[in-house]
Amino acid sequence: VIVAKFVPGEPNSVAIAFFLLFVALALGIAWRAARRTRTTDHFYAAGQSVTGFQNGLALAGDYMSAASFLGIAGLVALKGFDGLIYSIGFLVGWPIVMFLIAEPLRRTSAATRSRTSSPIGCARLRCGSPPRWGRSRWRSST
Amino acid sequence: MVSTRVEVSERLRLEGRPEPDFDDVAALEALAAKRLRVALALTAAMLVVYFGFILLIAFGKDFLARRITDGLSVGMALGLVVILATWALTWMYVRWANRVYEPALDELREES
Numbered sequence: 001v002i003v004a005k006f007v008p009g010e011p012n013s014v015a016i017a018f019f020l021l022f023v024a025l026a027l028g029i030a031w032r033a034a035r036r037t038r039t040t041d042h043f044y045a046a047g048q049s050v051t052g053f054q055n056g057l058a059l060a061g062d063y064m065s066a067a068s069f070l071g072i073a074g075l076v077a078l079k080g081f082d083g084l085i086y087s088i089g090f091l092v093g094w095p096i097v098m099f100l101i102a103e104p105l106r107r108t109s110a111a112t113r114s115r116t117s118s119p120i121g122c123a124r125l126r127c128g129s130p131p132r133w134g135r136s137r138w139r140s141s142t
Numbered sequence: 143m144v145s146t147r148v149e150v151s152e153r154l155r156l157e158g159r160p161e162p163d164f165d166d167v168a169a170l171e172a173l174a175a176k177r178l179r180v181a182l183a184l185t186a187a188m189l190v191v192y193f194g195f196i197l198l199i200a201f202g203k204d205f206l207a208r209r210i211t212d213g214l215s216v217g218m219a220l221g222l223v224v225i226l227a228t229w230a231l232t233w234m235y236v237r238w239a240n241r242v243y244e245p246a247l248d249e250l251r252e253e254s
Contacts, residue, residue: 069186095184095185095228095235098232100185
């Protein structure tokens with residue numbers, strides 16, 4: 001077993017190899033996804049084909065970054081409880097976003113293939129753009 | 143901006159859209175108001191938990207520094223409780239949406 005010896009300030013071949021591996025993986029995934037992109041709809045909202053679970057993974061990947069792990073661990077080590085709030089404050093925002101924004105966003109049908117594009121918002125003329133009544137039975141029944 | 147029914151009818155007529163059944167619209171608005179109440183209640187609960195923890199960190203460091211067992215302080219345990227609270231509140235909202243909100247919405251859609 002070859003164990004790379006870590007020397008501060010010197011290039012670490014194992015770290016560089018892993019870095020390149022992750023860059024290649026990320027580029028490969030992006031290339032595969034880009035091949036499936038055909039229209040502007042695909043480009044902006046992934047053809048509205050992203051499932052809730054996939055979107056959750058994407059959000060988690062965004063926020064569980066090296067900055068989160070290394071930075072917050074360092075903050076807690078240095079500042080104690082004053083650093084701990086950062087590890088918790090990030091998380092607290094997500095449910096609030098879901099409670100207040102997720103449903104109105106879904107009602108616009110912008111991000112999902114919504115079945116709930118109801119006239120609620122539009123009957124009150126809160127919609128800036130022409131309301132989308134399509135895809136639901138509100139139109140087909142008239 | 144809340145519009146009167148006359149204004150809504152007028153605007154829909156100008157846009158060449160069919161006029162909705164206003165009883166259904168009223169039911170939908172009631173449902174939307176109910177959803178907003180649930181969302182605001184859960185948001186308030188989340189904020190109480192979060193700012194309670196922040197205020198404890200600001201003013202109750204002695205309390206947080208107490209040890210429950212060796213290596214586990216009250217502060218760390220409460221931090222875990224805050225994280226679990228976010229999961230619990232999210233779960234509550236999702237369950238409510240799936241069991242109450244969506245079926246009610248589907249029912250209204252069937253009626254129209």
